[in-house]
Amino acid sequence: MKGNDKMNKTELFKYIDSQRDNMVSTLSQLISYPSYQCEPYDGAPFGKAVRDCLTHALGVCRDFGFITKDFDGYAGTASFTDDEPELGILAHLDVVPEGTGWTSDPYTARISDGKLFGRGAIDDKGPAVAVMYAMKAIKDMGIPLKKNVRLILGTNEENGSADLEYYFTKENPPKYTFTPDGNYPVINIEKGMIRGYFKAEAKPTVSEYPDSSERTVAELHGGATINAVPESAYAVVTGIDESEVVKCAEELGLLDMFTVKSIGRCLRIDVKGVSAHASTPESGKNAVTALIAVLAKLKMNDDCHKKISSLAELFPYGETNGKSLGINLNDKESGELTCVLSVIDYEAGSFDLKCDIRFPASFKVEDVLPKLTESMNKAGFELYNNMASQAHCVSADSPFVQKLLSVYEEMTGEKGECIAIGGGTYVHEIEGGVAFGAEFIGEDNHMHSADEFIDIDKLVLNAKMFALAILRVCGE
Ligand SMILES: [Zn+2]
CATH class of the missing domain: 3.40.630.10 (Zn peptidases)
Incomplete structure (x- = not known):
């Protein structure tokens, strides 16, 4: 005017x-x-x-x-x-x-x-x-x-x-x-976005769940929506004492997020985190990665535990920039990539998991997705679906x-x-x-x-x- x-x-x-x-x-x-x-x-x-x-x-x-x-x-x-x-x-x-x-x-x-x-x-x-x-x-x-x-x-x-x-x-x-x-x-x-859906099979070693005395994870669930930091997660394990779980959680400094109780001969481990939008994961507390970190520390030696341990390495609790997956890109305009393991389900030998990634504007889907897939493949997880949009x-x-x-x-x-x-x-x-x-x-x-x-x-x-x-x- x-x-x-x-x-x-x-x-x-x-x-x-x-x-x-x-x-x-x-x-x-x-x-x-x-x-x-x-x-x-x-x-x-x-x-x-x-x-x-x-x-x-x-x-x-x-x-x-x-x-x-x-x-x-x-x-x-x-x-x-x-x-x-x-x-x-x-x-x-x-x-x-x-x-x-x-x-x-x-x-x-x-x-x-x-x-x-x-x-x-x-x-x-x-x-x-x-x-x-x-x-x-x-x-x-x-x-x-x-x-x-x-x-x-x-x-x-x-x-x-x-x-x-x-x-x-x-x-x-x-x-x-x-x-x-x-x-x-x-x-x-x-930022650009990638939603990755992965699955894996783990050979079950437990025949008589839930009464088995073998040391294994029978069930694992956490998160509900793909675009949020999961607020809660739980696992049912067998052959493990409550004190072992408490000790592992304590060593990782995560005990305040954990509740452990016996159900028959099983143990149910509940984790309470703090939800946040997947684009700002640093303001949340990821219940799934906290649970995985503790499960990985328990001594077990079956295929399921091996996969959980790999996940704990790829998605360490507290890490939000995808560094361990090898995708920690950043630029001056939009800052760091964010990565959230948001949903996990494991039952009857099958893993299903979802993650949400937001990558900086000077990169393309092609700069992230192949590397993500490669890291997950190495851990035995296969990409079965993805949704991606450029920045x-x-x-x-x-x-x-x-x-x-x-x-x-x-x-x-x-x-x-x-x-x-x-x-x-x-x-x-x-x-x-x-x-x-x-x-x-x-x-x-x-x-x-x-x-x-x-x-x-x-x-x-x-x-x-x-x-x-x-x-x-x-x-x-
Ligand atoms: Zn609106």
């Missing part, structure tokens, strides 16, 4: 402030749809609540005077004009299920202490509403845009982004895209990113710097896409948990930031 720039901005922000109650009301309406993925039907690929929520949101955009389009229930758009969009803003209306522990109904917005509580308040219905009102403000104030802006409302971000896959078979990607489904200031680097990287020096950073600096008075993350955002597969908001640094909002909320002041601030970003990218 130039010329009457300042006046425009003051007036624009005054208008957005005047919309505060309307924003709260629109967000409350969207929260009333329990829009997590359900059974599909015609025109509703992700279920009825998702479908209805999208219809509602597009209705609001139409009432605001935007041109809307529904992409068969996969996504919807709201645009200023019919032109190809210069800027796409990508938000999503699907949510994760409510889970447990809510103070009040997750699908009835509750306002308390300046906060609006409800499933989707911050992820990502609140940010979607902030974009809707940012666009409305520019339109109602009659501020001219040189290029078109399009809000893209997706409906499957939480379950694999099949919405975008469909949408991009119908439409070209906008020249620039940001998603308010991450953090400020700007996320420009997302996502947008130059911090690009004019688009610099404009977004300037908006952040202007609005918060803080230095705006790009950040790299281990997770993937909604724009991971969109060339040149970045995340811009809606979470501020250090913000507490209970995303994906009970009593999720958005601070109403921040909802309004987000609308101002998005309005300014639109003007910087597409305005005069």
Whole structure:
């Protein structure tokens, strides 16, 4: 903006402030749809609540005077004009299920202490509403845009982004895209990811489980989801005294995580760790690798124990950078590779395990996967499945990113710097896409948990930031 720039901005922000109650009301309406993925039907690929929520949101955009389009229930758009969009803003209306522990109904917005509580308040219905009102403000104030802006409302971000896959078979990607489904200031680097699934057979030596007196591991289980540091694990062993297990755990300094109890002639060993997202494993305590470390120290000499000992060498407790697997890559922009052994199951002579790896942006899947497979093969484990995605990287020096950073600096008075993350955002597969908001640094909002909320002041601030970003990218 130039010329009457300042006046425009003051007036624009005054208008957005005047919309505060309307924003709260629109967000409350969207929260009333329990829009997590359900059974599909015609025109509703992700279920009825998702479908209805999208219809509602597009209705609001139409009432605001935007041109809307529904992409068969996969996504919807709201645009200023019919032109190809210069800027796409990508938000999503699907949510994760409510889970447990809510103070009040997750699908009835509750306002308390300046906060609006409800499933989707911050992820990502609140940010979607902030974009809707940012666009409305520019339109109602009659501020001219040189290029078109399009809000893209997706409906499957939480379950694999099949919405975008469909949408991009119908439409070209906008020249620039940001998603308010991450953090400020700007996320420009997302590490690459590999999910590895391995199996192995171990010759069973025990004939009469569970009454055998032979020294062996009969069962071993831990972890539930591949993208998390496992919080708990347990093993059933035979022929071993409780005191032996305690001694091993003590020697490794892990005793406080362990509980051991006799069940008949078996021993059950339980381990309690601390869960964390697989992209930040250093903030967790891996129950599976702790258990493996202790089992490896017990004296046994069968095939199963040999494999457990190999795993203990490849995934030492406390190591999160894949060094022992020979994949500890790092670069200046995105830091170290992270590696989590997240799920393990061993029963009746068969091992099944899963690991989650995030590698730095200057490397490729091909720099990691063959080496990982080789190390695991040497230990007798075979890769039977994998999911991999390359890293996502947008130059911090690009004019688009610099404009977004300037908006952040202007609005918060803080230095705006790009950040790299281990997770993937909604724009991971969109060339040149970045995340811009809606979470501020250090913000507490209970995303994906009970009593999720958005601070109403921040909802309004987000609308101002998005309005300014639109003007910087597409305005005069
Ligand atoms: Zn989200």
